[in-house]
Amino acid sequence: MRFGPTDKFWVVTDPTPESETGDVLFQASLHDLELQFKGGLSSAQHPTLFTERAEADAEAQARMVAARAARAIAAATPQQPLRAAARVAVLDGNGEILLESDLA
Numbered sequence: 001m002r003f004g005p006t007d008k009f010w011v012v013t014d015p016t017p018e019s020e021t022g023d024v025l026f027q028a029s030l031h032d033l034e035l036q037f038k039g040g041l042s043s044a045q046h047p048t049l050f051t052e053r054a055e056a057d058a059e060a061q062a063r064m065v066a067a068r069a070a071r072a073i074a075a076a077t078p079q080q081p082l083r084a085a086a087r088v089a090v091l092d093g094n095g096e097i098l099l100e101s102d103l104a
Contacts (some may be wrong), residue, residue, distance in 0.1 A: 001051055004028060004030070005029070005030045005031050006027055006029045006030075006031060007029060008027050008028065009027070009028065009029075009047070009049050009050060009051055010025065010026070010027055010028075010049070010050040010051070010052070010053055010055075010056035011025070011026055011027070011028050011033065011036075011047055011049055011050075011056070012024055012025050012046045012047070012048045012050065012056050012059045012060045012063065013041065013045040013046065013047045013048075014046050014063060014067070014101075015063055015064050015067045017067070017071060019064070019067070020049060021057075021060055021061070021064065024060050024063060024064065025056055025057060025059075025060035027053075033047075060061075062090055062097055062098060062099050063099055063101075065090065066088055066089075066090050066099045066100070066101045067101055069088045069090075069101075070088045070101040070102070072085075073088060086101055087101065088100070088101050
């Protein structure tokens with residue numbers, strides 16, 4: 001598919017602890033995305049582009065779940081064995097990694 005400077009697509013980024021879905025899923029053009037990068041978006045936030053909203057929404061929801069799981073594990077009491085975990089991963093039905101998130 002060809003995209004020009006004003007054609008819209010969907011963008012998903014990694015959530016922060018305060019993020020809501022609207023913070024990690026948004027529609028943008030190449031021009032809009034340029035402004036996002038100038039405003040502080042970076043590759044470290046793993047921006048991913050989608051042509052279909054349904055796919056982008058599924059990705060955003062999965063990232064939100066992974067981030068919540070990572071925070072819950074990181075906040076566990078010292079008696080919990082998961083406290084030593086460094087990453088959380090969401091796998092598909094075949095065991096392939098869909099999303100990963102550092103716990104630190």
